[in-house]
Amino acid sequence: MNRAIFTVYRKEMKDMLRDKRALIAIVSYVFGFPLMFAFLFYLMSDDRAPDVKSAVAIDGMAQAPGLVAFMEREGFVVTSVETDGVPTSLPTGMDALVVLPDDYAERLKEGRSARVWLYVNDTSKTTSERGMKVSGALMAYSQQVASVRLVARGVPTGLMAPLQVVSADVSKASFINKVMGNMVMLLFTLAPFVVGLSVALDALAGERERQSLASLMALPVSGANITLGKWAMVASFGLIGTLATMTINLISISFIPADILPFAIKVTAPGLMLAIFQMVTFCMFVASLQLVVSIHAKSFKEGQTYMSMMMMVPAIVGYAKIYGDSKLPDFVHYLPIFSDMESLGSIFFSGVVDMKLTLAAIAAGLVGTALCLTLTVKRLTSEHMLADA
Amino acid sequence: MIRIDGIAKNFGEVQAVRDVSFTAEDGMITTLLGANGSGKSTTLRAVAGLLKPTKGTVTVDGIDVTREPLKAQARLGVFPDQFGLYTRLTTREHIGYFAELQGLAGAARDQAVEEVTRLLHMEDILDRRTEGFSQGQRMKVALAGAIVHRPKNIVLDEPTRGLDVMSIRLLREILLSLKAEGHCVLLSSHVMAEVEVLSDHVVMVADGVVCADGTPKSLVEQSGQPNLEEAFVSLTTAATSTGKTERNVA
Numbered sequence: 001m002n003r004a005i006f007t008v009y010r011k012e013m014k015d016m017l018r019d020k021r022a023l024i025a026i027v028s029y030v031f032g033f034p035l036m037f038a039f040l041f042y043l044m045s046d047d048r049a050p051d052v053k054s055a056v057a058i059d060g061m062a063q064a065p066g067l068v069a070f071m072e073r074e075g076f077v078v079t080s081v082e083t084d085g086v087p088t089s090l091p092t093g094m095d096a097l098v099v100l101p102d103d104y105a106e107r108l109k110e111g112r113s114a115r116v117w118l119y120v121n122d123t124s125k126t127t128s129e130r131g132m133k134v135s136g137a138l139m140a141y142s143q144q145v146a147s148v149r150l151v152a153r154g155v156p157t158g159l160m161a162p163l164q165v166v167s168a169d170v171s172k173a174s175f176i177n178k179v180m181g182n183m184v185m186l187l188f189t190l191a192p193f194v195v196g197l198s199v200a201l202d203a204l205a206g207e208r209e210r211q212s213l214a215s216l217m218a219l220p221v222s223g224a225n226i227t228l229g230k231w232a233m234v235a236s237f238g239l240i241g242t243l244a245t246m247t248i249n250l251i252s253i254s255f256i257p258a259d260i261l262p263f264a265i266k267v268t269a270p271g272l273m274l275a276i277f278q279m280v281t282f283c284m285f286v287a288s289l290q291l292v293v294s295i296h297a298k299s300f301k302e303g304q305t306y307m308s309m310m311m312m313v314p315a316i317v318g319y320a321k322i323y324g325d326s327k328l329p330d331f332v333h334y335l336p337i338f339s340d341m342e343s344l345g346s347i348f349f350s351g352v353v354d355m356k357l358t359l360a361a362i363a364a365g366l367v368g369t370a371l372c373l374t375l376t377v378k379r380l381t382s383e384h385m386l387a388d389a
Numbered sequence: 390m391i392r393i394d395g396i397a398k399n400f401g402e403v404q405a406v407r408d409v410s411f412t413a414e415d416g417m418i419t420t421l422l423g424a425n426g427s428g429k430s431t432t433l434r435a436v437a438g439l440l441k442p443t444k445g446t447v448t449v450d451g452i453d454v455t456r457e458p459l460k461a462q463a464r465l466g467v468f469p470d471q472f473g474l475y476t477r478l479t480t481r482e483h484i485g486y487f488a489e490l491q492g493l494a495g496a497a498r499d500q501a502v503e504e505v506t507r508l509l510h511m512e513d514i515l516d517r518r519t520e521g522f523s524q525g526q527r528m529k530v531a532l533a534g535a536i537v538h539r540p541k542n543i544v545l546d547e548p549t550r551g552l553d554v555m556s557i558r559l560l561r562e563i564l565l566s567l568k569a570e571g572h573c574v575l576l577s578s579h580v581m582a583e584v585e586v587l588s589d590h591v592v593m594v595a596d597g598v599v600c601a602d603g604t605p606k607s608l609v610e611q612s613g614q615p616n617l618e619e620a621f622v623s624l625t626t627a628a629t630s631t632g633k634t635e636r637n638v639a
Contacts, residue, residue, distance in 0.1 A: 220463040
């Protein structure tokens with residue numbers, strides 16, 4: 001490394017390591033999100049043992065001995081309750097409430113349809129699944145009664161079921177897996193933006209604000225060397241923060257029981273090395289992007305406004321990927337940030353390296369870095385900048 | 390030696406400097422004297438390589454600042470009008486940073502820092518972070534950064550602005566000692582007393598044009614006024630009211 005670049009880099013690192021704002025940004029991001037995820041998974045987790053039977057309350061149970069027997073055979077614990085009007089909550093300890101009409105038995109006896117109300121609680125994934133299980137059991141009972149009716153009338157049951165559908169899920173990941181997995185990837189790709197924000201602003205906007213730029217630019221050091229020294233410092237901060245975020249989060253995720261975790265980490269050692277290399281180029285790009293923003297601000301405060309606006313870009317890209325992935329044209333997956341999320345997701349969740357995506361992410365990072373650094377040097381050495389310095 | 394030859398500088402429609410020429414010799418203190426907005430800072434920024442003149446040339450020890458800015462800057466020590474410090478660094482680290490960017494390293498850097506510390510009497514603040522320093526202490530640190538590499542040519546833009554009497558006296562002593570060592574000292578000011586005491590050569594500037602230059606004594610004599618302040622008013626008013634751009638050399 002050129003000596004002037006190293007001198008600028010070393011001074012900037014020393015300066016920023018003494019900056020409380022920069023350190024707080026790293027610590028809060030690296031440790032804050034695992035805590036948030038732990039809380040989310042705690043909310044998602046079932047507080048009962050998995051082998052505990054689902055409980056169903058039935059209003060009007062005396063009219064439906066067949067239904068009760070069927071439900072019990074299916075593994076439900078059935079309890080009789082009496083409700084008054086439309087219930088606003090489930091009885092304590094129940095996973096679903098079935099309300100039978102007063103003429104339930106009579107209608108079934110006459111071969112007519114009986115309307116049955118099912119009340120479930122969709123607040124959490126677990127309670128929702130248990131409610132759906134009850135709904136499925138009711139539908140199965142309905143099918144059984146229909147078959148008996150047809151047989152009693154001498155009609156082959158196959159007439160009512162011309163198709164026998166057997167379905168199987170071939171998707172790589174369920175929706176919830178994808179959402180949660182992409183959120184983790186978004187967390188990784190946002191890390192250099194968050195961690196590098198304060199130091200990037202201080203490196204150039206701060207230099208202008210404290211009016212030290214003229215002294216610096218009057219030294220026999222080229223604008224390119226000054227920019228490279230500062231950029232290397234911002235990229236180092238971003239990389240340290242990103243690697244720490246990845247490490248802490250992956251360790252935290254490994255402690256979550258597999259039946260609670262909606263996705264599985266399948267990363268291999270070579271895949272991890274490639275992911276780290278990709279993150280190096282990504283952090284280089286983000287640092288250069290932040291310096292372009294920083295050089296256009298006259299003060300830290302003004303820079304924060306610009307940075308907040310810029311931070312919306314990766315957030316929007318991330319959410320577009322999470323919620324609208326299937327609607328996006330193919331080329332979008334090769335754009336910066338998109339390609340990074342896509343490639344990291346592939347490495348971490350499928351254990352397979354999609355070289356096309358990974359190379360696209362690395363190339364986008366390198367090209368973006370060169371472009372942003374050129375713009376920063378041009379601006380730093382412009383008379384417009386130095387006339388105000 | 391710093392030679393300025395017919396420089397002009399435009400910022401869009403605004404002509405900050407129209408025609409400035411003079412030479413700042415080694416072993417002398419040359420002062421650019423002018424009112425606010427007269428073009429002093431723009432001229433000094435052109436000397437420091439921060440601005441490129443629209444026309445004319447600036448040379449430092451014969452090196453063209455526009456063509457070879459880094460080479461010229463290596464022969465300069467610049468104390469700008471705004472001297473911000475890195476408040477999370479100590480005085481030693483701050484000066485050391487400037488020394489390293491001027492090409493000093495290792496023992497040579499440490500020795501240069503020690504020497505400039507002694508010269509500016511700042512041993513007591515050497516290992517303190519610069520945050521919270523008084524204006525006088527800030528001035529010393531900034532000046533130390535500018536001269537740590539012992540440049541032959543030193544440029545100071547209104548160095549006494551905001552300083553108390555004691556700090557001004559100290560700065561004056563430092564500049565006189567640099568002059569005695571044979572350095573070329575070029576500064577700008579609008580404080581007459583300071584200019585009169587310090588300067589060997591005064592360049593009066595008004596509206597971006599040099600209207601007179603010479604020793605303080607010769608300028609007073611030329612104007613027929615009793616002191617330098619009256620001489621400055623007389624010479625610059627005459628130049629601006631008549632629109633004259635010709636130079637009065639005394």
